[in-house]
Amino acid sequence: MKRLSFLVLLFISTLSLAQQTGGPARWSAAKANAWYAREPFLVGANYAPANAINELEMFQAETFDPATIDKELAMAESIGMNTMRVFLHDLLWQDPAGFTKRLDQFLTICAKHKIRPMLVLFDSCWDPNPKLGKQREPTPGIHNSGWVQSPGADALTDVSQYPRLEAYVKGVVGAFKKDKRILAWDVWNEPDNTNDNSYGQNHTLKTEVPKPRKIAIVTSLLPHVFEWARAAGATQPLTSGIWVYRTPEEWQNPAKWTPMEKVQMENSDIITFHQYSNPETLEKTIPAMLSFGRPVICTEYMARGVASKFQTHLPIAKKAKVGMINWGFVAGKTQTFIPWDSWQKPYVNGREPAVWFHEVFKQDGTPYDPEEITAIKANTGK
Incomplete structure (x- = not known):
C-alpha cells in the first residue's frame, strides 16, 4: 500500500517537472x-434528467434522452433559470466521437432555452467504482444511491491511467474550448470528499479509498487538471x-486553509463554493468570498432540512450578484429529495420525508412548493 502511494506521488512529481513550461x-x-x-x-440547478441515476446514464448512447432534457429545461426557462451545473465523466471519453456529439446536442438544447451550463469534469462524491453500461436501479429510500465518482478508485490509484484522464480533459475541453454555450468548467467537484457516511470510514460499505491517501492523491493531481484544461485552450x-x-475569519487567513483549499483558491479563475446552511451564515460567507476580488458563484445550496432555501438565499445573493445553483431539479432516480442521513436511516416502504431535501419539481411537472417558484421568478425577473 505504501509503495503504491509512493509511486502515485512520484508520477505526479514527474508530471509536474514536465509541465513547468509556462503554459496558459x-x-x-x-x-x-x-x-x-x-x-x-x-x-x-445541478441538473440530471429525472430518468438518469447518474452522469453515465445521462450521457451514454443507450440512455441519452434529448426529449426529456428538452422538456425539463423548458421548465427551467419558464421560471427564469439561466444556467445549470452538469456533471460529465472520464469513462464517457472511451467513445470520444459519440460523447462529443451527445454533449453538443445537449448544449444545443440548453441554448434553445437560454441556459448556459457549467460543466463538471471530475467528482469525488459517492460510489468509487463506476462502470460503463447499464446502471443499477436506485436503492429504495436512499439519497443518491447510484451516483458515481470520476475518476473511480481504480483510476485514481493507478498511475498508468493518468494519461487517459489527461486525454479526457484535453479532449472534451478542447472540443468546446471556444463554445459560448458553456458558462464555465468546474474541474473537480468536492475533491477532498471521502464519503465518510456512505462508502467511507463510517459506513459498512467501506469501498472508498482510505481517507488520507485519497486526499493526498487528489491534492497533488488537481493542479495538473487545471493545467490540462488550460493547455486545451479553454476560453471559459x-x-x-x-x-x-x-x-469568514478563517477565510481571511490562508494559514487556516487545507492544502486542497489552497490549490482550489490559487488556481480558480472564479471563486465557487457550497453553502448548505441558514441565511445568516450565507450573509457572513458572501463578503468573505468577495474579498478575494473575483466573481463568486455558489454552486450548491438549497437543502430545506438545514434551512437553506430559495426564499431566504436568493435575495441575499442577488444583492451581491453572487450566482446561485441549487442541488436538484426534477425528482427522479437520484432520489435527492431524500436527505443525506438516509444512508443510516433509509426511507423504506415508499415512505417520503415530511419535508423534501432537494429538488424543485415533482415527477409530474408540478412544483414541490409553489411559493418557491414565486421566489425564483421574483429574483430572476421572470
Missing part, C-alpha cells in the same frame, strides 16, 4: 471581473469549489 496562466482578477460583468444574475473560466464551511 490563471485569469487575472481584472479579466475574471470583466467576464462576469457581462453575465446576468446567474440562477440554476475554470474553477473548483470549496465546500467545507469555514468562518
